[in-house]
Amino acid sequence: MSISENIRKQMNDSSWIRKMFEEGIILKEKYGTENVFDLSLGNPNAEPPDKLKSVMNSIINNDEKGLHRYMPNAGFQDTRKSIANNINSETNLNFTEEEIIMTCGAAGAINVFLKSILDQDDEVIIISPYFAEYLFYIKNHNGIPVISRSNKDFLPNLEDLSKKINNKTKAILINSPNNPSGVIYHDEIIKQLGLLLEKFEKKYEKSIYLVSDEPYRKVVYEKKCPYIFNFYKNSVVVTSFSKDLGLAGERIGYIAFNPKISNKSDLIDAAIFSNRTLGFVNAPAISQRIVKELQDSVIDITFYKSKRDFLYKELIRIGYKCILPQGAFYMFPKSPIKNDEKFVQILQSKRVLVVPGVGFGTPSHFRISYCVDDSTLEGSIKGFEEAFNEI
């Protein structure tokens, strides 16, 4: 045995991802890529805002020395300041650069924060449906993921949540707008969540962090996504520019700590240390300079909205049951048969690739990524219709 038993187990637990991926490759080889409708990946396909080119040109043409060197592990001060100002424009809190740490994407931000707070067997609660990688991120730092269910509307079920909180609970990790459901956690639910956590903080005489993963904050259609900061003191946002600026490959994100968070300087020092020692060292320098200039920019939201509207209308016409997503670029319909893995296989036989809900801790559903070309989306409808009519 040459590899870690732990990793082997985790790879086996997620083998459905590999299986799905491999079956996709076989189908594409057999029928040609253009005849397979792959809606399984969340790779944002909107191009970055036009301003990116001029910003990159000015970075490239800057003759200043030391542009590509290491910087403080938290990141460039001016970039952090520009992000703090952007958050201040939407909250009444006074963020400064001190409360922002630049990271390698939201994934880096989550890992840095979890590394900084978790001791062996501490628990982190996640709400199903959840982003599948959370399970591994929590285990990366010797934590235990605890799953709490949501209501029919995919908002947290607070009764269930309160049963899951105990003396070992270190954090609740939420995600809004949500991957896979597209649901936004509204003001009222965050307020109630905050009140609940305050009650448990008192009971157990310790901090319980509310961590909100928000890479889709600006990818919203009718409603805005509220910030958690005004509802709960011990709150942290982990996020990135992967989706709202279309920079997923450039690995740039940040952690924002509530300016009123308990033990602030200790916590921030720990996160800066973790950013360094997890081997990230610092977020990429060029990406930091880019996002500093793009705080007011966002990809063309209508690009995803028209895909959402088209897909939703078609699925409802066929007879699928689905909540209209308010943000992100995923849809999470109910599987017409209880066994979602079986239904995903039926869709595969129609050359449509989606992800079973079991992967998000919510069986009997399946996830569709609609961040694909219009032709792929349009081409998939026939398969959705045939599969629905077949069962």
Ligand SMILES: Cc1ncc(COP(=O)(O)O)c(C=O)c1O
């Ligand atoms: C909910 C959620 N969190 C985190 C990430 C990771 O994003 P990043 O590319 O910024 O690391 C993703 C990526 O798909 C996501 O969907």
